[in-house]
Amino acid sequence: MLRHRTRRTTRTRRATRAAAALTALTAVVLLATGCGVTRGPQTADDLTMLIPNSPGGGYDQTGRTAIAVMENADISPGSFEVTNVIGAGGSVAMTRLMNAEGDERTMMTAGLGVVGSLYSFGAPYKLDDATPLAQLIEDQEGVLVPADSPFESIDDLVAAWKKDPDSVVIGGGSSPGGPDHLFPMQLATAVGVDPRELRYVVYDGGGPLTTALLGNKIDVGFSGVGEFEGPLSSGELRLLAVSGEDRLEGEGISESPTLTEAGIDLVFTNWRGVFAPPGISDQRRDELIAMLEEMHDTPEWKQALEDNGWIDEFKTGDDFTTFLQEQDERVATTLEELDLL
Amino acid sequence: MDNLGLLLDGFGAVLTPENLLYAVIGVLLGTFVGVLPGIGPAMAVALLLPVTYGLEPISAFIMFAGIYYGGMYGGSTTAILLNTPGESASVMTALEGNLMARAGRAAQALATAAIGSFIAGTIGTLLVVFFAPALASVAVEIGAPTYFALMVLAMVMVTSVLGGSPLRGFIALFLGLTIGLVGLDLNTGQSRLSFDQPLLADRIDVVVVAVGIFALGEALWVAAHLRRNPAHVIPVGRPWMSRTDLKRSWGPWLRGTAYGFPFGALPAGGAEIPTFLSYITEKRIAARKGHDEFGQGAIEGVAGPEAANNASAAGTFVPLLALGLPVTATSAVMLAALQGYGIEPGPGLMTDQPELVWALLASLLIGNVLLLVLNLPLAPLWAKLLRIPRPQLYAGILFFAALGAYAANLQAFDLFLLLLLGLLGLMMRRFALPVLPLILGVILGPLMEFRLREAMAISGGDVSALWSEPLAIVIYVVVSIAVVAPFAVRRLRPAPAAVAEDQGLTSDDTHTEEKVR
Secondary structure, three states: OHHHHHHHHHHHHHHHHHHHHHHHHHHHHHHHHHHHHHOOOOOOOOEEEEEOOOOOOHHHHHHHHHHHHHHHOOOOOOOEEEEEOOOHHHHHHHHHHHHOOOOOOEEEEEEHHHHHHHHHOOOOOOHHHOEEEEEEEEEEEEEEEEOOOOOOOHHHHHHHHHHOHHHOEEEEOOOOOOHHHHHHHHHHHHOOOOHHHOEEEEOOOHHHHHHHHHOOOOOEEEEEHHHHHHHHHOOOEEEEEEOOOOOOOOOOOOOOOEOOOOOOOOOOEEEEEEEEOOOOOHHHHHHHHHHHHHHHOOHHHHHHHHHHOOEEEEEEHHHHHHHHHHHHHHHHHHHHHOOOO | OHHHHHHHHHHHHHOOHHHHHHHHHHHHHHHHHHHOOOOOHHHHHHHHHHHHOOOOHHHHHHHHHHHHHHHHHHHHHHHHHHOOOOOHHHHHHHHHHHHHHHHHHHHHHHHHHHHHHHHHHHHHHHHHHHHHHHHHHHHOOOOHHHHHHHHHHHHHHHHHHOOOOHHHHHHHHHHHHHHHHOEEOOOOOOEEOOOOOHHHOOOOOHHHHHHHHHHHHHHHHHHHHOOOOOOOOOOOOOOOOOHHHHHHHHHHHHHHHHHHHHHHHOOOOOOHHHHHHHHHHHHHHHHHHOOOOOOOOOOHHHHHHHHHHHHHHHHOHHHHHHHOOOOOHHHHHHHHHHHHOOOOOOOOHHHHOHHHHHHHHHHHHHHHHHHHHHHHHHHHHHHHHHHOOHHHHHHHHHHHHHHHHHHHHOOHHHHHHHHHHHHHHHHHHHOOOOOHHHHHHHHHHHHHHHHHHHHHHHHOOOHHHHHOOHHHHHHHHHHHHHHHHHHHHHHHOOOOHHHHHHHHHHHHHHHHHHHHO
């Protein structure tokens, strides 16, 4: 009995030790792999970048690319900590930025989607209540149809809409207030169709939207062109028009006219930029803007723009603030027309 | 059989001693990171991906394959040992797996999971090799009505896991459906049950719910009884699977694979439904055979869902490689990885860059083999974790549960939610409410709603759209037979009712199984 007991204790102890070793090993791996993510600011020069969506999303790509360029070219004096603050389409990140009033070491990547979310969630502030630093890029939206769609041009779509807006099933990768939703709504208004009559189906991003188009579940898709380069170049999807001022490059893309070329008076772009918290000194604001300007001039950034299919549309300071107020008004008007406000 | 030759070429390119070393490192890293609760395969791959940059493409592939499979398997390990599933796909594994672990059969549970993953992963990858392009073009034709019909089928199946008291079962189910409603309505942008908390706008993460109800609820329950019920020591089990274990596992492995692969190949299939269907099937088959250990730790309940999970993961390569469509979080990370390695997924992939694709597929098969080789001996070692004295063990579980809940979104708010859900879990145990229907409600409710809304949005509110796809009709017929048959047969011939229904189910299964072989 006694002997049995002793044996069991040793065995338990050995098991405990094995378990402890495993746990320790696990912890080491976690530390080793996690350090890129959890590294906090170490010196007074280090900065924090808030990203309002999950890793891999649009804001994340833009924000992280800008940071990588700044760090590699030694533009920023210290290093960056990236924090993905996920929630409510960017409203949670925006709240954190507004609460960091006067914090001169924090920035946030934001864009058109956040403008819409702030309205949808009834946030008490707008993007220009923070300190706008610079617009970095623009992304064009496209009008996409399956290869065998009866719509040959954007005019065919407009004609069908005018006949019966409810007969065309359209879809996009964002919920109401997001870019893929605002674009068709503004397009309808521009051609004299009541946006409330449209039949818009929400998809959870570009992947599911592509599936729906390939399977002919919906007639027309509205989304950022960049995500569809594959199916467009293989001819499985066709691009009826692009939303920006100029045509885009690429196989299956460059033939598509802009809306203005097609005689529709609308230029719509999704954009992303960088903001600082409210209440920072003018001197610090200018320093941060200078940093972003320097980043914009590097060949690495030019290369990144090309790789990601982003349009180089750089605005800073007052230009950017005016642009923001314009954007804000347009989003508000569209949402009001749709009775979503 | 041209593909076979190309696959062999792929093996030729991949199999060098140096590459094998990378694969071993990948599997170990993936397993250890995947073991951390809250870190599912998607997160594990995302965290470890940078490690593979800077290697030759082929070496990077094989290391990546190791990380991927290691991460998948690591997730099941914590689900089984600590009852803390790292993603919704391993919730079903946790159910019987943790019961087995507490009965001293952790090593067997881990082994059947490892072998099941291996078999399902291998069959799945081979199916991708031979059928990806053909399957992909069929899969995109399946739309919201069919998915909705599948959800209806799953919901009907839920009634068979309500437990002894249907009233308690339904209470739990509706609690789960309610939790699933929290958050933003994707179609209208309106908040539901979010109490003006922007942090609730994105729904409550299933991982937080599962960890809260399973792990935290259990820990609180044990703590509440520790003084009166001295903790019984977890018995020391045998380290390896017995012949009976193997005999009981191979059926579930194959059936699980048959469920998992088609769902994975569907652009919106996922792993939740097939793991659940596999669990139900195994439970029914076990009940019919008369050795129903479900509820006490049945090895079939680990083998089946785990195989389904891995087959589904292999299936996601179909839309990913053939269409360039990432359909799960893991495959979205993978798409980014593949593009980083210079592979541009899409319809032209198989013809444009064959050597890279075949090297990748060969890497996946090798990664799978190595996972088995490395993890089978580790299973008894992991199992010893549970022999830590109970107070310390539960302290550890609480720590890892909190870490897991926090890691999912990096929000302190989730810790608060975790505590609340843990209290709910304690209360449910106190009032003998089954926890499984609750978790299923949280998983299935939103999926079902989303599919219904999509179908209705496309049709403009015309209900007949729900049976506009042939496959949807077939599923509804199956559902109505499943619901009506027991009553009808019982009325005609009282005794053999259960047998008739179950036979229908089995013959169906053997069909799908044969297709896989």
